[in-house]
Amino acid sequence: DAGVIQSPRHEVTEMGQEVTLRCKPISGHDYLFWYRQTMMRGLELLIYFNNNVPIDDSGMPEDRFSAKMPNASFSTLKIQPSEPRDSAVYFCASRYGPTSYEQYFGPGTRLTVT
Amino acid sequence: DQQVKQNSPSLSVQEGRISILNCDYTNSMFDYFLWYKKYPAEGPTFLISISSIKDKNEDGRFTVFLNKSAKHLSLHIVPSQPGDSAVYFCAALTGNQFYFGTGTSLTVIP
Numbered sequence A: 001d002a003g004v005i006q007s008p009r010h011e012v013t014e015m016g017q018e019v020t021l022r023c024k025p026i027s028g029h030d031y032l033f034w035y036r037q038t039m040m041r042g043l044e045l046l047i048y049f050n051n052n053v054p055i056d057d058s059g060m061p062e063d064r065f066s067a068k069m070p071n072a073s074f075s076t077l078k079i080q081p082s083e084p085r086d087s088a089v090y091f092c093a094s095r096y097g098p099t100s101y102e103q104y105f106g107p108g109t110r111l112t113v114t
Numbered sequence B: 001d002q003q004v005k006q007n008s009p010s011l012s013v014q015e016g017r018i019s020i021l022n023c024d025y026t027n028s029m030f031d032y033f034l035w036y037k038k039y040p041a042e043g044p045t046f047l048i049s050i051s052s053i054k055d056k057n058e059d060g061r062f063t064v065f066l067n068k069s070a071k072h073l074s075l076h077i078v079p080s081q082p083g084d085s086a087v088y089f090c091a092a093l094t095g096n097q098f099y100f101g102t103g104t105s106l107t108v109i110p
Helices: none
Strands: A004-007 A010-013 A019-024 A031-038 A042-050 A054-057 A065-071 A072-078 A088-095 A109-111 B009-015 B019-025 B033-040 B045-051 B058-059 B061-068 B070-076 B086-094 B096-098 B104-109
Touching: A004 A088, A010 A019, A019 A088, A019 A109, A031 A072, A042 A065, A042 A072, A042 B086, A042 B096, A054 A065, A072 A088, A072 B045, A109 B009, B019 B033, B019 B086, B033 B061, B045 B058, B045 B061, B045 B070, B070 B086
Parallel strands: A010 A109, B009 B104
Antiparallel strands: A004 A019, A019 A072, A031 A042, A031 A088, A042 A054, A065 A072, A088 A109, B019 B070, B033 B045, B033 B086, B058 B061, B061 B070, B086 B096, B086 B104
């Protein structure tokens, strides 16, 4: 298995632009998580899905952030409009709920908003 | 509000010695704890876990200790190896909600 795939690996954009981050979870996994990593706060959970349904989005910073999971093999995290304080590394992770607490992380997307 | 805290941002240890990474938490409802290891430009990878009903779990060179009364978790690596140099994240779970610490950067000096 290729593991969790994220794209792009790096994104540089100007303030005010729309940014879309993509994630392909491990096949068969029924949970998908989006995290943001910053030096000050470490890894913060933004939102998670179970069987493609958003379960908890309380970690989403504000309305500028939205996430979708149209099917079991694809999810997006969108920021519109982007701001410099959104600069961080965004990770996607998946797991198979019935048998394990272990999450498998993707390599992350490093977002820089100038 | 950080429910999981790693108060040491960095740690340096000589090769062959013991590395001890610490983690404190505030929520007594956490029922599972995990340690993740992260290399630069990669996502975190699972290292070891412990249920809240246990106080120790060992896997090769890695041992996790849980002190529920103190709400304290520690990861022991012995002997430490240069390849262990990475950032280590402590995580706690309640329901399906994971809470991560800010990480401790471990450097093992050859």
